[in-house]
Amino acid sequence: MIIELREFTRVEGNGKAEIVIEDGEVKDVRLKIIEGPRFFELLTLGRHYYDVPDLEARICAICYLSHSVASVLGIERAFGVEVPEEIALIRELGLIGELLESHALHLYLLVAPDVFGYPDAIRMATKHGELVKEGLALKAFGNRIRVMVGGREIHGINVKPGGFGRYPTVEELERVEKESEALLRLARRAVRLFAQLEPYGAQARHFVATDGYLWGEKLVSDEEGEFHYTERIEERSLVYSFAKQSRYKGEAFFVGALPRLLLKSGMLTPTAKRLFEEHREKLKTGYVSYNNLAQAIELVYSLERANEIAKTLLDRGIEGENVPVEPREGEGIGYVEAPRGVLIHHYRIDGEGKISYSNIITPTALNHAMMETSLLEEAGKLYGEADERAMIGRLEETVRAFDPCISCSVHLVKL
Amino acid sequence: MMDKLKLGVFELTDCGGCALNMLFLYEKLFDILEFYEITEFHMATSLSEGNHYDVALVTGTVSTQRDLNLLKEARNHSEYLIALGTCATHGSVQASVERPIREKLKAVYGDEGNPMRALDSKPVVEYVAVDFALPGCPYDKNEVYQVLMDIAKGIEPVRKDYPVCLECKLNEYECVLVKKGLPCLGPITYGGCNAVCVRSGLGCIGCRGPLPGEVNPAGEYEILKDLGYDDEYIVRKFKTFARWEP
Ligand code: SF4
Ligand code: SF4
Numbered sequence: 001m002i003i004e005l006r007e008f009t010r011v012e013g014n015g016k017a018e019i020v021i022e023d024g025e026v027k028d029v030r031l032k033i034i035e036g037p038r039f040f041e042l043l044t045l046g047r048h049y050y051d052v053p054d055l056e057a058r059i060c061a062i063c064y065l066s067h068s069v070a071s072v073l074g075i076e077r078a079f080g081v082e083v084p085e086e087i088a089l090i091r092e093l094g095l096i097g098e099l100l101e102s103h104a105l106h107l108y109l110l111v112a113p114d115v116f117g118y119p120d121a122i123r124m125a126t127k128h129g130e131l132v133k134e135g136l137a138l139k140a141f142g143n144r145i146r147v148m149v150g151g152r153e154i155h156g157i158n159v160k161p162g163g164f165g166r167y168p169t170v171e172e173l174e175r176v177e178k179e180s181e182a183l184l185r186l187a188r189r190a191v192r193l194f195a196q197l198e199p200y201g202a203q204a205r206h207f208v209a210t211d212g213y214l215w216g217e218k219l220v221s222d223e224e225g226e227f228h229y230t231e232r233i234e235e236r237s238l239v240y241s242f243a244k245q246s247r248y249k250g251e252a253f254f255v256g257a258l259p260r261l262l263l264k265s266g267m268l269t270p271t272a273k274r275l276f277e278e279h280r281e282k283l284k285t286g287y288v289s290y291n292n293l294a295q296a297i298e299l300v301y302s303l304e305r306a307n308e309i310a311k312t313l314l315d316r317g318i319e320g321e322n323v324p325v326e327p328r329e330g331e332g333i334g335y336v337e338a339p340r341g342v343l344i345h346h347y348r349i350d351g352e353g354k355i356s357y358s359n360i361i362t363p364t365a366l367n368h369a370m371m372e373t374s375l376l377e378e379a380g381k382l383y384g385e386a387d388e389r390a391m392i393g394r395l396e397e398t399v400r401a402f403d404p405c406i407s408c409s410v411h412l413v414k415l
Numbered sequence: 416m417m418d419k420l421k422l423g424v425f426e427l428t429d430c431g432g433c434a435l436n437m438l439f440l441y442e443k444l445f446d447i448l449e450f451y452e453i454t455e456f457h458m459a460t461s462l463s464e465g466n467h468y469d470v471a472l473v474t475g476t477v478s479t480q481r482d483l484n485l486l487k488e489a490r491n492h493s494e495y496l497i498a499l500g501t502c503a504t505h506g507s508v509q510a511s512v513e514r515p516i517r518e519k520l521k522a523v524y525g526d527e528g529n530p531m532r533a534l535d536s537k538p539v540v541e542y543v544a545v546d547f548a549l550p551g552c553p554y555d556k557n558e559v560y561q562v563l564m565d566i567a568k569g570i571e572p573v574r575k576d577y578p579v580c581l582e583c584k585l586n587e588y589e590c591v592l593v594k595k596g597l598p599c600l601g602p603i604t605y606g607g608c609n610a611v612c613v614r615s616g617l618g619c620i621g622c623r624g625p626l627p628g629e630v631n632p633a634g635e636y637e638i639l640k641d642l643g644y645d646d647e648y649i650v651r652k653f654k655t656f657a658r659w660e661p
Binding site for chain 2: 007008009010011036037038039040041042043046047048051054055058059060061062064105109113119120121122123136140143151152153154155156157158160164165166396405
């Protein structure tokens with residue numbers, strides 16, 4: 001017998017799952033990514049590098065800046081270009097805006113309705129209007145940063161190899177400094193709320209993240225120091241999904257907010273670190289549902305870090321100079337922490353500046369196996385115990401805890 | 416009080432941006448909800464209770480059999496269907512990869528092929544008649560707000576028919592094509608975004624699709640050639656968001 005989960009709601013993109021039952025037991029789970037393929041690597045192949053980050057942004061709307069930044073980093077590494085601190089800080093600020101926008105969307109509009117028992121945030125708003133407003137305030141702030149750094153709320157083209165089209169102004173940075181402080185109170189409240197969620201899903205055994213908090217030169221895992229993805233992560237095609245599945249040394253692994261906290265708590269800002277310590281025992285269990293709590297703690301981190309960056313930039317003043325970029329033959333990998341976890345853009349570029357090889361791996365593709373494991377374990381626990389509706393509801397919540405971004409996941413290629 | 420109009424949002428294969436952009440309307444979304452009741456919008460709600468829509472917004476390209484079925488369902492059950500965003504109106508990025516679908520699938524998923532039914536990505540407008548087409552990757556959210564409000568009030572919304580260039584002039588942005596020699600598609604692209612990319616000092620990449628009619632793609636081509644861009648570069652640039660047939 002097969003129990004079909006209808007298409008997931010309150011997630012980004014189109015996906016569903018099948019639970020295979022044999023002899024009264026849960027035997028298998030297939031997470032089907034039914035969003036059509038989007039062929040991004042083919043799209044960028046042969047293109048001039050300068051145009052590529054703007055196209056890659058279109059992979060995903062919720063985290064377009066992560067894609068543009070990862071793309072820019074890959075291209076700069078291929079050319080051996082180094083950017084000064086100012087540019088790096090502004091990029092980081094953009095990624096923080098994205099984290100705020102994405103986590104607030106996920107926690108307040110997609111997960112909170114589960115916590116309070118509503119089908120969506122709009123209907124939840126009659127009773128919990130204050131909470132929904134708080135979420136929207138955080139999200140809107142994140143988006144203002146995305147406009148400032150990325151050029152638009154969605155699919156801006158301001159992030160370029162070597163710098164930006166336009167740099168933030170003093171007034172804009174002052175506003176970021178002020179607002180980030182004012183919003184901190186709301187983020188702390190979110191931590192209290194999402195700390196109440198029960199454990200569900202599987203307990204992850206492997207965690208992977210970039211070596212810096214929001215981007216890095218390489219990846220790190222709970223087991224070993226730095227490595228390139230090609231050394232330990234393998235991808236394969238599945239017959240039932242338009243997303244490929246990745247494994248870390250052959251096993252399912254987890255990327256995202258929870259892995260970031262567990263692997264990089266040392267890099268957190270003061271309040272975020274305190275909150276992490278407070279909930280450490282819980283988080284350490286590795287239940288995927290605690291990803292929600294981890295995201296709430298990251299809201300705090302993001303606001304504090306945005307404040308720090310704005311202050312630093314205001315103190316130093318903005319020069320607004322781009323670094324010259326000279327194309328040359330080369331290869332580079334950009335690693336970024338998209339809100340949902342590790343994002344990889346890998347390019348080879350020819351002497352004329354055209355892309356000759358490209359590989360992109362998104363967090364949802366990296367988490368695909370972990371999602372299946374989680375569904376399998378959760379279904380195993382609930383099948384025969386809970387009624388089918390309750391079971392399906394919980395399974396949807398289990399998928400939602402990963403904050404999957406399905407559109408992102410459907411275009412992997414090896415050439 | 417009169418009954419609210421039933422609104423459905425349907426997502427085919429895309430980046431999610433055109434659906435997400437609806438949520439970015441913030442308070443304006445609540446204004447829209449004075450006139451509309453959302454009965455289908457899977458990114459935002461677990462309810463799905465519609466079988467008739469006064470207005471259906473369809474985003475994305477038809478890239479699988481599922482997409483096609485969903486599109487037909489939306490068309491058959493709606494009074495007024497809007498193709499929303501460049502994916503739906505022109506095909507956008509995924510439709511611009513010009514190779515037979517089998518080859519593309521092989522390049523991505525390897526030899527095993529893929530038993531799920533993938534189709535060559537095409538815009539919504541190639542499969543069904545639409546009542547309104549609103550391009551943009553993503554569209555400008557004030558524009559969709561205006562369109563929905565117009566419909567609610569019984570006014571037929573107006574389609575913009577001027578290029579991005581005009582909006583640069585109105586905003587008094589410096590022309591990046593002439594002054595900086597950047598490849599800018601503003602002269603041949605549908606306006607309506609308020610020239611937001613030129614605000615960053617960058618050239619328009621044509622995300623709202625090619626403006627038909629009076630525009631002069633051949634002239635644009637000559638200008639880019641004079642600036643030193645080669646044929647292949649220009650053609651690719653033209654064709655990024657739509658399979659433009661000059
Ligand atoms: S038109 Fe652009 S923003 Fe809209 S869904 Fe398509 S790719 Fe995304
Ligand atoms: S300026 Fe061009 S690329 Fe930018 S939003 Fe407008 S149409 Fe799209």
